[in-house]
Amino acid sequence: MVHKRVRTAVFPVAGLGTRFLPATKAMPKEMLTVVDRPLIQYAVDEAREAGIEHFVFVTGRNKGVIEDHFDRQFELETTLEVRGKDEALAELRKDLPSAGRTSFTRQQEPLGLGHAVWCARDIVGDQPFALLLPDMLFKGEPGVLKQMMETYEETGGNVVAVEEVPREDVSSYGIVARGEGSDEGFHITQMVEKPKVEEAPSNLIISGRYILQPDIFALLAEQTKGAGGEIQITDAMQTLMKSQPFIGVKYRGQSFDCGSKIGFLTANVVYALDRDDIREGFLAELNKLGVGREIN
Template identity: 70%
Template sequence: MPRPIKKAVFPVAGLGTRFLPATKAMPKEMLTVVDRPVIQLAVDEARDAGIEHFVFVTGRNKSVIEDHFDKQYELEDTLRARGKSEALAELEKDLPGAGQTSFTRQQEPKGLGHAVWCARDIVGDEPFALLLPDMVMHARPGCLKQMMDVYNQRGGNGIAVEEVPWEHVHRYGVVGAKDWKDNAFTIDGMVEKPPRDKAPSNLIISGRYILQPEIFGEIEKQKPGAGGEIQITDAMIRLMAAQDFWGVKYKGTTYDCGDKVGFLSANVALALERPDIGPDFRAALKKILS
């Protein structure tokens, strides 16, 4: 049996320049999809997949993320005094238990691979999940839960993928696929932002990973790649020489909340399915579009 995965890493050190001025003083991960911060959606997905320890790789001006996952005594006392039991229960449900969160700093913006490497001492010699909070993966069961089901059968390293139009493959990390079984397959190649004629497929790496701890050693050897940054894709390509990688074409929809259109789309999609506000929102949207 593969070793169980109990830890998840969340890189949250990015500057959020695409959302300025909103992110001048507030982390982009705290932007809300309806009424839940983007980072909370990622933590919810991880918890539903069985994750017990949440590791955040932060940067300067990100302390509000740490506060979000802590108790707020004044707020809780006020809600209790006003009889707001439903809101209080919601806050308590979302709060990780004592000792279930860890925070470490990425002092310089050196890329995703470097951010993951900064979590090495907290993760230790264990397999772990990596979730990019910008990518809201809207699925039931959640994307990481779908990946865990495959991991429990295959072990190794896993990546969630999705199809994009061929003319867009140059924007992403792309994988080659063989030996499909249901929605899972063996990865036989990986390349970062290839031109269309060099792409092995139109299956892109979409922001959810299951990785073995040996990835840290590969990152440490890695030289800067695309954009002058330490790329996690380059380290995974090196690790592929020694370990198996598989992919899951997960069942769900991805919203890139690092992009304005993706962020607005996520808000619309998730608001429409909410039983408490969906009908009113649908009527308001119809009026706006008429």
């Protein structure tokens, strides 16, 4: 069966990043770096690997640096060229989306993830789209969105990435109930936002990567505020489930919740140890602290 190709990805980047104050007072949390790449760049790289052609950023005040990051900086490029920094110059140019492939729109009030997605409705149009939360960093081969795309090409509908957490932690997440199918694609029969431990249908959490049909926009337009007094994407997806299939993909890989300090610091350690150019030096410094031997 042929399904509409997913060409567009939406990145909600309007959050205030209060858990990282004062660092995020003047710098968007999405520009915090894991080793030497901003979080938002990892998300864009993942989308590009999956075949995404159009990158839509839902921003807010003080987020202009994100737009600048995905633009050319001629003075910097000229300086690198004059100094013979060819490798650094090539890396900068490789990271840039092609001209006309990025769009930016504003979420003028912090009304929740569902509202942020709704703000992208006119840019996305009547087409399926990917939704990536930049706070969530995934390390996998292939990337999580590419794994989801492979499932989508077979099933169509809406696709959600999921992972397992300890049962006692389910009340902090959106949880799905698993129906028929394999880890690469199973039917989701229920979604619950932050359930009590004893009421959770499983320990499979929604992990910050989605492929959604455009019908979600009409539902978000009428969605009332839910958990936390915000418009929740999960609530709209629950309604959409009544008329469209939702497929879960238990992805292969490792996740880091970089919206938390522990997750962010852990990601930096893991990604640093995965870099051939800095691994040995980093381990040497960790050894001085008495922790490198355990890692090595």
